[in-house]
Amino acid sequence: MKRIAILYGGRSGEHEVSLVSAASIVRNIDLSRFEPILIGASKEGEWYLQDTKAVSRARELDAPLSIEKARRVFAAPGRGLVVETPKGVEALPCDLVFPVLHGTFGEDGTVQGLLEVADLPYVGAPVLGSALGMDKEKAKELWLRAGLPVVPFLAVRQDALRDIVSLGRKVASLFGWPCFVKPSCAGSSVGASKVAGSEGLESALRAALEWDEKALVEPFVEAREIECAVLGNDAPVAFAPGEVAPTHEFYDYDAKYVDPNGARLEVPANITSAQAERVRSVAVAAFKACELSGMARVDFFIDKRRGEVLLNEVNTIPGFTHISMYPRMCEAGGVSYPELITRLADLALEKHVMRSKLNFMK
Ligand SMILES: Nc1ncnc2c1ncn2[C@@H]1O[C@H](COP(=O)(O)OP(=O)(O)O)[C@@H](O)[C@H]1O
Ligand SMILES: [Mg+2]
Numbered sequence: 001m002k003r004i005a006i007l008y009g010g011r012s013g014e015h016e017v018s019l020v021s022a023a024s025i026v027r028n029i030d031l032s033r034f035e036p037i038l039i040g041a042s043k044e045g046e047w048y049l050q051d052t053k054a055v056s057r058a059r060e061l062d063a064p065l066s067i068e069k070a071r072r073v074f075a076a077p078g079r080g081l082v083v084e085t086p087k088g089v090e091a092l093p094c095d096l097v098f099p100v101l102h103g104t105f106g107e108d109g110t111v112q113g114l115l116e117v118a119d120l121p122y123v124g125a126p127v128l129g130s131a132l133g134m135d136k137e138k139a140k141e142l143w144l145r146a147g148l149p150v151v152p153f154l155a156v157r158q159d160a161l162r163d164i165v166s167l168g169r170k171v172a173s174l175f176g177w178p179c180f181v182k183p184s185c186a187g188s189s190v191g192a193s194k195v196a197g198s199e200g201l202e203s204a205l206r207a208a209l210e211w212d213e214k215a216l217v218e219p220f221v222e223a224r225e226i227e228c229a230v231l232g233n234d235a236p237v238a239f240a241p242g243e244v245a246p247t248h249e250f251y252d253y254d255a256k257y258v259d260p261n262g263a264r265l266e267v268p269a270n271i272t273s274a275q276a277e278r279v280r281s282v283a284v285a286a287f288k289a290c291e292l293s294g295m296a297r298v299d300f301f302i303d304k305r306r307g308e309v310l311l312n313e314v315n316t317i318p319g320f321t322h323i324s325m326y327p328r329m330c331e332a333g334g335v336s337y338p339e340l341i342t343r344l345a346d347l348a349l350e351k352h353v354m355r356s357k358l359n360f361m362k
Contacts, residue, residue: 002095004029004345005037005081007111009067011045012103013188017257019064021320022100024327026058026065028337034345037094039081040067045105047073049083049092075118096121096348098341100320103187107317108134121352123344125316129292133316136216137184139290143311146289148282150311151301154217155184158209161202168198175219180250181205183212187315189252194220221310223301225251226269228283229318229329231340233293233347238280239333241300242325243269267328275302278309286311294347297326 008022009015022038029036038050038058049071058065072084073092081092097120099111109131115122125133132139137155144150154174160167171179181204182192191211195204201217208215225246229239245264248255255262269276283298297318301310318326322337330340 002034002345002349003037003093004034005039005092005094005097006100007039007041007047007097007106008065008100009041009043010101010103010111011041011043011105012101012107013190014102015043016064017319017321018100018102018106019066021102021324023058023063023065024320024322024324024337025098025100025341026055027062029341030338033342037092038065039073040065040069041101041106042067042069047075049073075114075120077117078119080118080120094120096123096345096352098123098345098348099317102315102317102319104134107187107315108185121348123348124294125290125292125296126351129290130316132290133292133296133314134185134187136182136313137214139286139314140311142289143286146285148285148289148311149309151218151221156205156215156217157213161205161209164202165198168201171201171217172198175217178220180218180220181208182216182218183208183210184214184216186211188256189250191215192250192252194249221301222304223310224269224271224304225312226271226275226279226300226302226309227325227329228279228298228300229326229333230283230287230292230296230298231294231330231335231343231347233351236284236287236292238283238287238298239329239335240268241271241276241279241283242267242329242332243271244325265323265325265328267325267332271302272307275307275309282309282311286314290314292316293351294344295326297329 008018036055038054040048048069074082076082082089083092109127112127112130140150177197179195191208193204205215225244226241228241230236243266246255286298297315299312327337
């Protein structure tokens with residue numbers, strides 16, 4: 001029996017999504033193999049141990065997890081997790097952590113670094129891969145270097161706004177109009193917009209730069225949005241792709257989280273077998289180029305006119321609700337949700353064993 005800490009909530013715009021993802025994981029985890037320990041991370045970023053009854057409650061109810069702010073949990077350097085007691089702190093024995101934290105301070109390498117320092121195995125990508133998954137510019141630079149097909153991009157920082165006229169000319173000559181502007185490191189489509197012409201560029205960039213120091217300008221791709229689930233460590237496998245068909249102008253925040261009819265999800269995607277094979281092989285190559293492990297959902301565009309497959313971005317802690325694409329694509333490929341959690345935990349433990357064989361000191 002392995003004790004697995006499910007860490008959820010977090011200091012991110014995707015806090016609420018995490019409460020739903022984590023509830024699904026608790027409902028689906030194989031209790032003959034795992035003893036789940038629930039740790040809720042508040043919006044302020046503090047970690048709290050949840051009562052053991054929260055597990056049975058979550059398995060009975062079809063509701064998002066909540067966070068009871070009573071007993072604080074800390075990651076202790078070299079010592080795993082500890083929990084507050086009336087007398088001080090005591091060890092909180094646990095074999096591995098499943099960070100179900102989407103977005104900032106969870107999916108971006110920061111929590112992964114904390115868990116490394118605490119010497120705890122954890123599900124998903126390591127520090128570097130998590131950080132790359134968050135930084136769309138850096139991930140695309142690596143993918144370009146690996147010869148993978150990415151949407152062309154121009155990275156823009158605040159200082160470029162001083163000469164918006166020449167920036168507008170540059171965008172026009174590189175991509176033409178309309179273009180698309182988004183923060184390099186963000187998620188949930190926040191700060192992202194379609195820009196019809198040079199007059200709209202500055203306000204779109206200002207909106208994107210509220211979320212990150214870097215914004216990306218790209219050609220607006222009229223595309224079908226295709227997603228691919230990848231599972232594994234050194235020999236990752238990609239499942240048959242699925243499609244997200246937003247009913248909005250693009251897959252914006254409202255289409256993702258507010259409008260219940262914001263998108264139609266299809267698993268598997270109705271694309272040609274050649275396109276599906278291309279998506280799968282590029283997904284595996286993209287996973288390897290960013291040195292990911294465990295899992296990732298690699299997102300693509302298929303250009304509506306030319307049928308070309310283009311890499312868009314990678315998510316290292318994808319949504320895990322029962323309707324989320326990642327678990328659904330795995331399920332369609334024969335890996336049930338409970339089996340998926342078991343596989344991810346085993347991959348995390350394997351990775352930790354391998355890394356602990358390395359020398360860290362002479
Ligand atoms: N170059 C582009 N052309 C057209 N639409 C885009 C482009 N880049 C992003 N989008 C749209 O914006 C959405 C969010 O962008 P994405 O790069 O996936 O960032 P996020 O991390 O916020 O999901 C995409 O799902 C897509 O609908
Ligand atoms: Mg996306």
